[in-house]
Amino acid sequence: MKKKTYPTEVLDVTIKRITPEGYGYVKHIHPPERGSNGRGLTINVTNVVPGDVVRVTIPNAKGRRKAVVEYDELLQPGPTRNLDIPTHEAVSGGTPLQYMKYAAQLEYKMDMVKTYLQEKDFDISVVKPIIGMDEPNRYRNKMELTFGPNGELGMHQQGNFRRVIDLEDSILAPQIMVDVKHTISKWQKDYDLPGYEKTTQEGLLRNLLMRYSFATDELMIILYVTEGPGKYQAAADDLVTRLTTQFKNLVSLQWVEHASSAERIQADETFILHGRDYINDELNGFKYRIWPDTFFQANPIQAEKLVELALEMADVNEDMRVLDLFCGVGTFSLPLAKNSKDLAGIEIVENSIISARRNAEDNGLANTFFMTRDARQGLIDLKEAWGHPDLLVLDPPRSGAGGKVMRSIGRFGTDKVVYISCSPKSLADDLTWLRDFGYELITVQPVDQFPHTTHVETILLMQKVKG
Numbered sequence: 001m002k003k004k005t006y007p008t009e010v011l012d013v014t015i016k017r018i019t020p021e022g023y024g025y026v027k028h029i030h031p032p033e034r035g036s037n038g039r040g041l042t043i044n045v046t047n048v049v050p051g052d053v054v055r056v057t058i059p060n061a062k063g064r065r066k067a068v069v070e071y072d073e074l075l076q077p078g079p080t081r082n083l084d085i086p087t088h089e090a091v092s093g094g095t096p097l098q099y100m101k102y103a104a105q106l107e108y109k110m111d112m113v114k115t116y117l118q119e120k121d122f123d124i125s126v127v128k129p130i131i132g133m134d135e136p137n138r139y140r141n142k143m144e145l146t147f148g149p150n151g152e153l154g155m156h157q158q159g160n161f162r163r164v165i166d167l168e169d170s171i172l173a174p175q176i177m178v179d180v181k182h183t184i185s186k187w188q189k190d191y192d193l194p195g196y197e198k199t200t201q202e203g204l205l206r207n208l209l210m211r212y213s214f215a216t217d218e219l220m221i222i223l224y225v226t227e228g229p230g231k232y233q234a235a236a237d238d239l240v241t242r243l244t245t246q247f248k249n250l251v252s253l254q255w256v257e258h259a260s261s262a263e264r265i266q267a268d269e270t271f272i273l274h275g276r277d278y279i280n281d282e283l284n285g286f287k288y289r290i291w292p293d294t295f296f297q298a299n300p301i302q303a304e305k306l307v308e309l310a311l312e313m314a315d316v317n318e319d320m321r322v323l324d325l326f327c328g329v330g331t332f333s334l335p336l337a338k339n340s341k342d343l344a345g346i347e348i349v350e351n352s353i354i355s356a357r358r359n360a361e362d363n364g365l366a367n368t369f370f371m372t373r374d375a376r377q378g379l380i381d382l383k384e385a386w387g388h389p390d391l392l393v394l395d396p397p398r399s400g401a402g403g404k405v406m407r408s409i410g411r412f413g414t415d416k417v418v419y420i421s422c423s424p425k426s427l428a429d430d431l432t433w434l435r436d437f438g439y440e441l442i443t444v445q446p447v448d449q450f451p452h453t454t455h456v457e458t459i460l461l462m463q464k465v466k467g
């Protein structure tokens, strides 16, 4: 039977709150005088703040439960709207909170941390006020842009992975990256190089990755393309000339072939067009070499604060053995190692472990032991390979460590556990496991690692209650 469709409706709605995904939430009940079917419609609106009154167009309004829409018109700005940000088309996607005043963003993130902890019956009186940024714009040391099929180069529209919004400017990117973007867009146009079209899998240019170190001033530019420079050699040579002339601090320019249809950036073959294949960076006075695929904290100003907080909460001394679980390239490992007897790091990505070992060596730290393992297996193998830690630090991915790993940590029974998290939801779930092993929350410090996004970082200390 053919499904009935209903007319498109234009509605004026008031945004109630912002969801954890960054959408403005509205619950609309179709009024009886307009033939209500009694059902509610959840409308998720992009680029809004609470209290905004906006006009939205909803196709098949009464036939659906949920709609994700851009607003047609801002009828009245909400009290926390930052009116200095002009329109939502002129700036890039990926920043759903950018229209909210920064103080309100911080409040929103504080609430999120408290709500998730409270849901699991944790004492939220130990949650300290969130640490924000003095200057919350242009903080990222890495930006990844996508080439669209019509000459766009920018970020995907929120909730729409088919549409790329050409990046004119970005509240997240340092000016140098915005300049690189414009130079590359001009070069693309001059040589008439096609952007990659996902549906037909045709076109040349896929992604642009930029890394910039605020500490060393070194710049890396990577182009991900569907084939090697071969028949584009003249264009590639000219790109080198343009970029090295404009950016004297360009130390790495790479043309990376990624031919398969897989969306996740990958390297089939790498052609170094200029310089070397990595850049040097620094954090908390430690040196790091960063390759294109190296995970490295994206906001160095806030990352340094996180590391300082970890050192403060861990309170290590030269008699202590420390385990850094999910250690990456050693952002927390190196400063912890410097202040302790021994440090072990466990991490699943082989390249990160190779990098962590090299970083330890570059920084003259001989008391480190790094192991490539899945966290759960690593905790089992560590006992034999290295021994038992006095303190455990963990910084898992967004999905959290999970019950099995948390139970293993509980069985390790170190007095203290320092947990760094980028998802308050998975954090609260994980902590319940430690509570079952007799740990209690001592202090919780949210840190705004990613202004203008809905992400919030939290670092906390749990301690085993002595029986």
Ligand SMILES: C[S@@+](CC[C@H](N)C(=O)[O-])C[C@H]1O[C@@H](n2cnc3c(N)ncnc32)[C@H](O)[C@@H]1O
Pocket: 295, 296, 297, 326, 327, 328, 329, 330, 331, 332, 346, 347, 348, 349, 352, 373, 374, 375, 376, 395, 396, 397, 398, 422
């Ligand atoms: C949020 S990052 C933290 C990295 C590091 N602490 C830092 O600050 O640079 C999480 C890390 O966990 C690693 N990882 C993800 N799943 C893992 C697993 N099952 N076992 C071990 N490590 C894993 C990722 O590769 C990533 O390096």
